[in-house]
Amino acid sequence: MPERLHGYPGVAFGGYVAGVLAGWAAAKHVRVDFRRPVPTGLPVRLAATPDGGCALTADEMLLATAVPVDSAGVAAGVPAAPSWAEAEAAAEAYRADPPDGQTDCFGCGLDRTASTGLRQHCGPVPGRALVATAWTPGPELASRGGLLPPELVWGALDCPGNAAGRLLDGRPAGAVTAALSALLVRPVRAGERLVSYAWMLSSAERKYGVGTAVATADGELCATAEALWVLPRTAVHGRS
Template sequence: MSDFETITVPERLHGYPGVAFGGYVAGVLAARAAAKSVRVDFRRPVPTGAPVRLAATADGGCELTDGELLLAVASPAEAPRTDSPEAPSWDRAVAAAEAFRADPPEGQADCFGCGLDRTPATGLRLHCGAVPGRELVAAAWTPAPELGGADGLLPPELVWGALDCPGNAAGRLLDGRGAGAVTAALGARLLRPVPVGEGLVSYAWMLSASGRKYTVGTALATADGELCAVGEALWVEPRPRP
């Protein structure tokens, strides 16, 4: 990439209102970093609808800034492990998503990744519910053609997005976390192209937890269980109000 460029995240690609969807932002930065495996660390919320500056860094990564404020940094990193748990079956992922939609936890936002009112053309619909008998959350979903590129594939930044929200669901449903947690860091490894219009399973599991922070593994698979991407994310809950 050149020394810097200016980007603006459209409002429709928000996580929380006015805040850019973290998985999408991470994917945008990862695509511009000169490394095959990247970890993106978020320092501050990235706004939607406002220009921010994306610049290369000396280590082959890149950073996102708003004036003097550092928003996010993408750095070369070790690839997330690919020995993830086996994906749940399509039918079990469908059932988990339906259970989530029938009784969603409080505090759900109109997120591009997991918003309940999003359609297959306006969001990823990562409605991850618990999978009975397994320490996993999962969602079956099918990206509409409107989300794909001219090649009929889900853009890499949306593949990264498919590894984001499941981590929030894992924290809430498997570890009793509350609403309002944010993605503090996300690393991913993309394993194969992901076509739109075909069934996919996003799923996540807990790795560790300490205080307000917890770490999750996430994965994206085809309906037949073939891995498309794997990730690892750090989530942070908001500080308790005094």
């Protein structure tokens, strides 16, 4: 995994890793479970598994697995997307007063540009239990044909879940993606105006569940996901 595609320093961006594994699983709806942080800049091995999925390992240690899952009814439970104006205002509010603990993440780093990151700067949407951002992927992120690679669409479904935990559930910095299950509904084109948004599904001491989605500026659903985020014990114990 190249270093430029990191989440936390030295750790590969989880949404991107999940998208790579999902491509190998070759199913419409895939669940990826992370067992250990995936390092950047070091050899890893990806191999098919008998269940139609795949496993990512390093030095014989299991890092992550991907398995096909049932997609029936998944998109039906997705809330309607905020408008472009609402998402743009939420993103500007986030950038004006970001929560502490920011890193140079490929998905949500504040110093990333439209050509070097996904800029998932999700802020709260007034009047709705959502966080959202408006964004436009740069042409440098596109694959052949001008489409955003599926692994980057997976990436756009990752960081909004962290923002939901931070801003809707009062979670401290430091949470990591433990599982991400995504369904890609339609291709996403670089240069297209997009809205990413997220909402809470569950909350426990060290864990919280979120739903996330990517839609066009007109509200057409492009992709949706559910994720489980986990906080290190030190972060929970230090929470006021």
